[in-house]
Amino acid sequence: MDALHSLFAGFGTALTPLNLLWALVGVTLGTLVGVLPGIGPALTVALLLPVTAKLPPVSAFIMFAGIYYGGMFGGSTTSILLNTPGESSSIITALEGNKMARKGRAAAALATAAIGSFVAGTIGTMLLTFAAPAIAEIAVQIPPTAKFALILLAFVTISATFGGSPLRGLISLFFGLAIGLVGTDLQSGQARFALGYPELLDGIDFVTVVIGLFAIGETLYVATRLRKDKGSVIALKGNASMNREDWRRSWWPWLRGTALGFPFGAIPAGGAEIPTFLSYTLEKKLSKHPEEFGQGAIEGVAGPEAANNASAAGVLVPLLTLGLPTSATAAILLAAFQQYGLQPGPLLFVTNGDLVWGLIASLYIGNAMLLALNLPLAPIWAKLLLIPRPFLYAGILVFSTVGVYSLNNSVFDLFLLAIFGVIGYGMRRFDFPVTPAIIGVILGPTAENFFRTAMQQSNGDYSVFVTQPSSAFILVIVLLALVVPPLLRARGRRAAGRVGVQS
Amino acid sequence: MTNQSPHSPAPRARISWPDVLVALGLTVLGVLLFVGTQQIQSSGMNNIVGPRVFPLIVSFGMTLLGVLLLIGALRGERAEPASEEDTDPDAPVQLGAAAIILGGFLIGALILVPLGFVFGTALMYFSVAFAFGERRFGLMALVSLLVAVVTYELFTRGLGLSLPPGLLKGLL
Numbered sequence: 001m002d003a004l005h006s007l008f009a010g011f012g013t014a015l016t017p018l019n020l021l022w023a024l025v026g027v028t029l030g031t032l033v034g035v036l037p038g039i040g041p042a043l044t045v046a047l048l049l050p051v052t053a054k055l056p057p058v059s060a061f062i063m064f065a066g067i068y069y070g071g072m073f074g075g076s077t078t079s080i081l082l083n084t085p086g087e088s089s090s091i092i093t094a095l096e097g098n099k100m101a102r103k104g105r106a107a108a109a110l111a112t113a114a115i116g117s118f119v120a121g122t123i124g125t126m127l128l129t130f131a132a133p134a135i136a137e138i139a140v141q142i143p144p145t146a147k148f149a150l151i152l153l154a155f156v157t158i159s160a161t162f163g164g165s166p167l168r169g170l171i172s173l174f175f176g177l178a179i180g181l182v183g184t185d186l187q188s189g190q191a192r193f194a195l196g197y198p199e200l201l202d203g204i205d206f207v208t209v210v211i212g213l214f215a216i217g218e219t220l221y222v223a224t225r226l227r228k229d230k231g232s233v234i235a236l237k238g239n240a241s242m243n244r245e246d247w248r249r250s251w252w253p254w255l256r257g258t259a260l261g262f263p264f265g266a267i268p269a270g271g272a273e274i275p276t277f278l279s280y281t282l283e284k285k286l287s288k289h290p291e292e293f294g295q296g297a298i299e300g301v302a303g304p305e306a307a308n309n310a311s312a313a314g315v316l317v318p319l320l321t322l323g324l325p326t327s328a329t330a331a332i333l334l335a336a337f338q339q340y341g342l343q344p345g346p347l348l349f350v351t352n353g354d355l356v357w358g359l360i361a362s363l364y365i366g367n368a369m370l371l372a373l374n375l376p377l378a379p380i381w382a383k384l385l386l387i388p389r390p391f392l393y394a395g396i397l398v399f400s401t402v403g404v405y406s407l408n409n410s411v412f413d414l415f416l417l418a419i420f421g422v423i424g425y426g427m428r429r430f431d432f433p434v435t436p437a438i439i440g441v442i443l444g445p446t447a448e449n450f451f452r453t454a455m456q457q458s459n460g461d462y463s464v465f466v467t468q469p470s471s472a473f474i475l476v477i478v479l480l481a482l483v484v485p486p487l488l489r490a491r492g493r494r495a496a497g498r499v500g501v502q503s
Numbered sequence: 504m505t506n507q508s509p510h511s512p513a514p515r516a517r518i519s520w521p522d523v524l525v526a527l528g529l530t531v532l533g534v535l536l537f538v539g540t541q542q543i544q545s546s547g548m549n550n551i552v553g554p555r556v557f558p559l560i561v562s563f564g565m566t567l568l569g570v571l572l573l574i575g576a577l578r579g580e581r582a583e584p585a586s587e588e589d590t591d592p593d594a595p596v597q598l599g600a601a602a603i604i605l606g607g608f609l610i611g612a613l614i615l616v617p618l619g620f621v622f623g624t625a626l627m628y629f630s631v632a633f634a635f636g637e638r639r640f641g642l643m644a645l646v647s648l649l650v651a652v653v654t655y656e657l658f659t660r661g662l663g664l665s666l667p668p669g670l671l672k673g674l675l
Binding site (some may be wrong): 037038050051054078082084167168170174175177178181185187188190191192193216218219220221222223224225226227228244320388389390391393394395398401402403408409411412414415418421422425426429430431432448451452455457460 | 521522525529532536538539540543544547548552553557558561562563564568569571573574580583584585587588589590591592594595596597598600601603604605608609611612613615616623624627628629631632633634635636637643646647650651654660663664666
């Protein structure tokens, strides 16, 4: 077993005292930002990138991985104790978990979420351990035409197929692509869209875009329509724990949620929202007490939370083997690899095996740490929800300023940050999803590179994309991903219209 | 699941002018991008795909999508504002709060180098706290300065970044 052998070597890397410390820092920070509203794992990794430039890559990625998994654990605490879902993937947890908490069952809801996340995260990481090297082996042979087609597929699925409005998703994507074009074209040395500013010749750092769209945009938006009542944070007495009955009712939902979540994360489907909804529907159908759903059924917390975490593990498969991010956080991890001069993809397993396997091993360790951190310490995390919002958002803004300023020690970047903040406000106000823009900024330049390489190899023959079998196959899927969902939706609307007329 | 349908396709919905403006702005952005591609020198001798091709695709795409959005907006489609953890969908919209944050941020950025990181970020912190409705001015000033000083120390000493000391040069 090659994968097992490499994994043991990875544990050797991850279990050094210093790397264990970075993992602990990562999972603690991840839980913290997962619990706090207004800040998430994507933003946190982006903020830490300039700061961690001096760390060895292995340590930095072990910390980032901890933040990535930790954010998922922390998010469930917020949705259970505070009835206001943040990320779309925790809407379900908020639905059932908060009802449980209101009935005085907060401890059980938190426990089933945390243990379910651990089970799903661990199984998901095992699947990653064996799937990733196998896929990487196949992926080495993918030609540039097919790589370009794969990126197109990620673009379309993330922005159009699974979003609320394909048009708005695509606009967000194209905005990101346009931002990614700003600066000097590396192949020809020509300036593009620099508007005469020398600062723009190096391009716009994606960190500025991410922090502007996420942190500043969110702060401006929340300020304009702030919830005036304090929100009812449910007090938690004692640790998160469950009784025998809770265990009995949680096991199968955890496993079923994992089985749903992992594959959805691994295909470029853009996040954990769909598997959590599917898991909820499934548990409701299978349950002996369907009447409890909507009133605080523990299965409705256990299944979706497991699906959420398993999909987080699944997202790492295309990221590590193909260099294809399928969520905002994954896109930022990709950019982090690039900052260290590494290109995620099949060759990464060969050229930087110790780093990849150290990272994968640290996922197992991080998961165990998170379980230990979340069960007994749940009351402490719950206290974070009581931080007064004026001071919380002010702090987020100041840290954003430090992160962006320290990129180039330049005030110009702060003005850019303000511009992207206003755009981020506008995107929330006018219902444009932020993730496609982030994917566009980070993946756009890579897409252009593959496009040009493919054209170079074909001597300028554009038909190469449809004559090369693997890229033609992917392009057909791209087309289907673009056309089918709107058709289905239109049919659904017509059907709903008929029912409406009849009744 | 709640049975919400934010996009109610009423046949003769009233046109939402903010939505039309946004769609118009995006269309203009697409056209401006196209104008911008004309200024890219495509000198590439051995380049089969020059530096212009990809920007052209992006500008066409942006213009087309902007026009589609504009058509929708003129037919009465409107965007549903996002709901976040700390927002109240029924609260009256206070654009003034956003203006205060933005103003504080821009002034803070301008004084960041001449007066120093501590005063610049303290002003930013103060203005956000004010915009979020905090009115205990003494406490706000204290926390602002404390956060700014601790951040400065943490990042310069702990992480070795260089931040502008400004007036406090030699003191910190």
